[in-house]
Structures are given as structure tokens and as C-alpha cells.
Amino acid sequence: MRGFLRRTPVPVACQWVDTHTAPLASVTVPLADAAGRVLSEPLIAPIDVPPFDRSAMDGYAVRADETVGAGDYSPISLEVVGESLPGRGWDGRLQPGQAVRIMTGAPLPAGADAVVPAEFARLRGNCVDIQAAVPRLKNVGQIGEDLRAGTPVLPAGRRLRPQDVAAAASLGVTELAVVRRPVVRVLITGNELVPPGHARGPHQIFEANSFLLRGLVARDGGELEAVLPLPDEPHTIHSALTAPGADVILISGGSSVGGEDYAPRLVAEAGNLAIHGLAMRPSSPAGMGTVAAALVFLLPGNPVSCLCAYDFFAGRAIRRLGGRSEGWPYLRMVAPVARKIVSEIGRTDYCRVRLTPAGVEPLALSGAAILSSTLRADGFVIVPEASEGYAPGGEVEVFLYDAW
Numbered sequence: 340m341r342g343f344l345r346r347t348p349v350p351v352a353c354q355w356v357d358t359h360t361a362p363l364a365s366v367t368v369p370l371a372d373a374a375g376r377v378l379s380e381p382l383i384a385p386i387d388v389p390p391f392d393r394s395a396m397d398g399y400a401v402r403a404d405e406t407v408g409a410g411d412y413s414p415i416s417l418e419v420v421g422e423s424l425p426g427r428g429w430d431g432r433l434q435p436g437q438a439v440r441i442m443t444g445a446p447l448p449a450g451a452d453a454v455v456p457a458e459f460a461r462l463r464g465n466c467v468d469i470q471a472a473v474p475r476l477k478n479v480g481q482i483g484e485d486l487r488a489g490t491p492v493l494p495a496g497r498r499l500r501p502q503d504v505a506a507a508a509s510l511g512v513t514e515l516a517v518v519r520r521p522v523v524r525v526l527i528t529g530n531e532l533v534p535p536g537h538a539r540g541p542h543q544i545f546e547a548n549s550f551l552l553r554g555l556v557a558r559d560g561g562e563l564e565a566v567l568p569l570p571d572e573p574h575t576i577h578s579a580l581t582a583p584g585a586d587v588i589l590i591s592g593g594s595s596v597g598g599e600d601y602a603p604r605l606v607a608e609a610g611n612l613a614i615h616g617l618a619m620r621p622s623s624p625a626g627m628g629t630v631a632a633a634l635v636f637l638l639p640g641n642p643v644s645c646l647c648a649y650d651f652f653a654g655r656a657i658r659r660l661g662g663r664s665e666g667w668p669y670l671r672m673v674a675p676v677a678r679k680i681v682s683e684i685g686r687t688d689y690c691r692v693r694l695t696p697a698g699v700e701p702l703a704l705s706g707a708a709i710l711s712s713t714l715r716a717d718g719f720v721i722v723p724e725a726s727e728g729y730a731p732g733g734e735v736e737v738f739l740y741d742a743w
Contacts, residue, residue, distance in 0.1 A: 377662035387483035414468035518662035592640035595624035
């Protein structure tokens with residue numbers, strides 16, 4: 340066993356990630372599968388929406404100038420000559436003294452230029468008494484009022500929301516060009532690990548990090564290729580590490596400098612171990628490099644360290660490859676410090692905290708192996724390497740666990 344000769348500052352490691360990541364190639368997906376994907380090409384409206392003038396109300400299509408002076412005590416009587424329904428308009432042309440009964444969304448008849456709402460009209464046989472004046476184009480949805488043909492609708496780089504996909508559908512679009520999702524392979528190493536539901540030996544523990552990483556990869560837009568539980572056996576790990584097909588490989592466990600910490604050596608032998616050992620707490624044994632075309636991230640086996648290293652580095656890479664923002668995918672809030680948050684110059688700290696009526700308090704029990712600390716925490720505070728921490732009364736930015 341040996342210690343780390345040096346530890347890389349977190350900003351340097353983040354810069355390495357950014358240098359080695361850019362949005363992947365464009366692929367085309369059906370509109371039904373587009374929500375949550377990142378648009379790789381701008382969407383330009385091919386048609387007007389709506390493509391015809393239509394009624395915004397149930398009522399009567401009229402010539403606006405014929406309603407001037409209409410009121411409760413001075414109604415204007417018009418002859419009802421037809422009906423316009425959604426999907427089945429009235430084919431005639433409105434003449435002076437005429438009205439057409441019309442439903443919301445139905446095409447406005449030729450010759451009409453306004454709609455009187457039904458509550459301001461009283462039907463008498465084949466006539467309607469108009470009891471309110473309407474100006475031209477009142478209650479009319481005009482051609483292109485929503486989207487105009489030839490105008491930009493969605494920019495490239497947009498993460499598509501449900502309403503974005505609906506807008507594309509309203510234009511008749513059936514598929515969209517999006518950034519390809521990065522393919523992620525997860526390798527879980529450790530002879531002491533047993534999958535939940537299996538018999539556990541006296542000195543074994545149930546494996547949890549794969550479930551943590553599954554959720555994080557899905558959150559960040561990655562496509563999970565495989566989750567492979569592996570023994571601490573170099574040949575087996577090497578084979579899983581060098582198999583083609585993944586854009587990102589996450590190795591959980593075996594990342595430090597112990598006798599059975601094989602992952603760093605195997606990455607160095609199969610490719611390039613660019614960084615090993617970080618000036619941070621927890622996750623100092625983390626590392627990163629490349630094997631063929633894949634980015635490889637060494638994630639410590641302790642679950643909080645695994646979460647921390649993933650969020651700082653691997654998640655950042657997956658988001659960037661998928662065209663998303665590299666920023667932390669958590670909602671944030673600013674709150675006062677109620678109890679001192681202690682750190683050390685030269686080290687970045689990932690400090691789990693809870694929110695109290697008095698402000699932010701660090702958790703008293705927060706070791707890297709204490710996964711339950713993330714259950715008790717409301718979120719975390721990042722203390723940069725240039726700081727010794729935060730004194731009571733100051734304000735800090737809190738990243739909220741429950742709001743991603």
C-alpha cells in the first residue's frame with residue numbers, strides 16, 4: 340500500500356472533464372420519445388398555427404360593423420343561415436344581415452370578421468338577437484396567431500419539455516433531431532458485496548451503489564448499457580473495462596491505493612489514468628481517465644463518496660455529452676449558517692446539512708460510509724478549497740436533495 344503523492348484540486352479535475360466532453364452526434368427520434376431529450380437542430384415552423392381563422396368562443400359569427408349600437412335594450416336581429424363546427428366549417432359567404440352559429444375552434448366563415456359570445460345572443464326561430472357590440476376580430480383566433488410559418492420555435496440545445504413537444508406536434512412534426520444519449524456502463528467491484536435478495540455471508544454487505552448510480556445516470560440523461568457486479572479479480576475487471584460500446588464507464592469500488600484496489604492500475608494499463616486522488620472530502624480516492632473512446636470514472640466504494648464523486652465529475656461528463664448543462668442538477672437556496680461549517684484550506688468539502696428554523700447546520704455524523712446521512716440531510720453545501728469554512732451568521736448556498 341502507498342499513499343497519494345499529490346491530490347488534484349477539484350477545479351482542475353472539472354476542467355479535465357470539460358476538455359474531454361462535448362455533445363454527442365445527432366440522432367432522430369419519434370416525437371413520442373422526444374420529451375426530456377436535447378434538441379440538436381433548431382425547429383422552424385413549417386406552417387401557420389392555426390392554419391385558418393377560427394372562433395375562440397361558442398357563439399355567432401357576424402360582420403362586426405353590423406353590431407354597432409347593440410345592447411340589452413336595443414338588440415340587433417340577424418338571420419341565422421348556417422352552422423360552423425370544429426372540423427366542418429360552413430361553406431357559404433356571410434352576407435349583410437346574416438349570422439352563422441359557431442363553436443369554439445371552428446373555422447370563421449368567409450365574410451365574417453368577429454364572433455359574438457353565446458351569452459350576448461338570444462335565438463328566436465331562424466333569427467338571433469345580438470345584445471352586445473363586438474369590434475372587428477373580437478373572439479377570433481387568427482392565422483398564425485400561435486406560431487407563424489418560417490419563424491424559430493425552439494432553439495438547438497433546448498431540453499425538451501412536454502409543452503415543447505406539444506408545440507412540435509401542433510406543427511405536424513413527427514420526429515425531432517436530438518443529441519444522442521451517452522451510453523453508460525457501471526462496474527460494481529468487491530468480493531464483500533452481495534446483491535439484495537441473495538444470501539449474505541458473515542462478513543459481507545448488501546450492495547447499494549448500483550442502485551444509487553442507476554438513478555443518477557437516469558437523472559442526468561444517460562442510457563444505461565449494463566450494470567456488472569464483478570469480483571476483485573483483475574482479468575475480469577479488465578475485460579469489462581475494455582469491452583466496446585460505452586461512452587462512459589463508472590467503476591464503483593477499488594479506486595484507492597490498497598492491495599486489491601485494481602481499478603487505477605487497470606485503467607492506466609488499458610488507456611490513460613489522467614487523475615487519481617482529489618483534494619476533496621469525501622471522495623479523495625476518486626479518479627478519471629480514458630480507455631479507447633470511453634471516459635472512465637473511478638468512484639470510491641463508500642456510498643457517500645460514490646455519490647459525491649459522481650456528482651462532481653461523472654454526472655458533469657454525462658450531462659455535457661448529452662447536450663445538457665454541466666451545472667449541478669439541484670435546486671438551490673441561500674440560507675444563514677446556524678452552526679459553524681468547518682473545512683480546511685486546500686480541500687473542497689461536500690458537507691451534508693440540514694435546514695432548521697435557525698438556519699443551516701452540518702450533520703454531526705457524516706462519514707463517507709454513512710449513507711443514512713444523506714437521508715437525514717436536506718441537502719449539501721460545497722466549501723471551496725480557498726475557504727476554512729463558514730461561520731455562524733453568514734449565508735451559504737444550499738443544494739437541495741429533494742428538488743432535482
